[in-house]
Amino acid sequence: MSSAPFLETSLPAPLDAIATPALLVELPRMESNIARMAEAYAAAGVALRPHVKTSKCWEVARRQLAAGAVGFTCSTPEEVDWLLGQGVPDLVWAHVPVGPAKVAFVVDAVARADRAGQRLAVALDSVAAGQPLSEAALRAGVRVPFVLEVNTGHGRAGAEPGKVPGRARELAALPGLLLRGVFTHEGHLSRYVGDRAGLERAGLGAGTLLASLADILRTEGHTMDIVSVGSTPGATSAPFAEGVTEARPGTYVYFDANQMRLGSAVLDQCALTVLGRVVSTERPGVVVTDAGIKAMSSDAIAAAGSVGLVCDVHGVPLADVEFSDANEEHGFLTGPGTAALKVGDLVRIVPNHACGTTNMFGTLHAVADGTVVERWAITARH
Incomplete structure (x- = not known):
């Protein structure tokens, strides 16, 4: 428009x-938001992987990278394609790629990232989604890195916590895939309007649950380089649970009226x-x-x-x-x-x-x- x-x-x-x-966009406010979040996570030793869907703008994204972001979280193939073209070193596509077109795109994008020395991982939460991706990857001669999505309360996509160990074993056994870690979106925190203390407790609980599942998977021999939480309401709680390695807030770069109502x-x-x-x-x-x-x-x-x-x-x-x-x-x-x-x-x-x-x-x-x-x-x- x-x-x-x-x-x-x-x-x-x-x-x-x-x-x-x-x-x-008010430049001083945006730049202050970028700096504040980057400084908080750097001090805590937590990597920052902002969700690029908030801005979809290179002038914003490059400022986030300059402030220390390790890469970006993407929502769509278009965002992945765009940021690979910009040379961003490490991307996570936090959406399950289902269907022939998306599977083909992922295989091509992973091969492209490998050639350029970049990294791309995708989200998976089921063997039904992982099997076609593995088969396509084998045909193309690549392995697709993935992060296992976990439902920590939002109730959208993601394996239920009790099913995570078995699901990780099933997906890691597929020869065209490579497990890099686990992630969650604590979107259920948006329900806590007027209860910031309850929101903070729920956010910390989501991060703690995810980290505990990562520990279990490590004992089973899985690599858990990424233990990732992601939301702006939870940005002051979930990433600071012991064992969380990275955070993926998006809206923080601008904030909005919803974040005001939530006390963020x-x-x-x-x-x-x-x-x-x-x-x-x-x-x-x-x-x-x-x-x-x-x-x-x-x-x-x-x-x-x-x-x-x-x-x-x-x-x-x-x-x-x-x-x-x-x-x-x-x-x-x-x-x-x-x-x-x-x-x-x-x-x-x-x-x-x-x-x-x-x-x-x-x-x-x-x-x-x-x-x-x-x-x-x-x-x-x-």
Whole structure:
């Protein structure tokens, strides 16, 4: 959803000159987020492997690498292909590659990484997924490294803890595969809205459980180079369980309204906003902006009925204004505070979920001191 060339303006430019809706990133906030997380993990001896889906932007990713990230976590083949092309040394594709197209892609990508001196591992949680991958790898003359996904509470993909030793034996026995470790996504922590202490306990529990399973697998002779946890809500707990070797937070680079609700961030850490403009005030009690679902995504998670946090052009929350609903190209603001808004006014909206919002745009506008100073490409979108 990048601006058409005829809508672009030369830079630097004030926010009022930018075609809306537009995706903005506050450079000082983003750089502070990157530095803070890198420093915390370096001090703890935990490797940082950020999830690139949050930014899908090389200008962001290269800053994370410069701060000490060992590589990246990927969600899609497009992200893997892009980052291999950028020479990133170590990637984990944290998604089970099922189906002929994805299997063929993995085999080719692993061979490509091997030739270039890079490393790529994929996620597996079943023999049903591993068998076709092993067979394709053998035909191609490669071995595919993998990490065994474990369900530590989220209930999405991942082997149940009690099945992990047997599952590891079954998958490691497949000749085209190479077990590198275990990983989990403690996504269930997003359920702890209003209970930060409970969230921290659950995060530490997820990391401790994963590390204990890795210890069991080591006693059975398996290599466990990677014991990896991954989430921004759990970034202050799960990675610090004894035995965890790396963390894969993604949203931390920008933070968002969901992370504020979970207590993972405050507004001054939220670097990503959508710039919108009021386009209609014709309906009593409703102000319409040009930032709808196609600008915000519809991933609420912990949002409790809100499409995003509405702020003024300086990033200060607008009192008594709610982003209560949206169509594709229209956002509906309600509440007593909307009486002060008029057609043409700019608003900045902190998205509920930064990752989904990123995928809606092709361009990221880098902002410093209220001025757009650079435009960055967003790559590997669905």
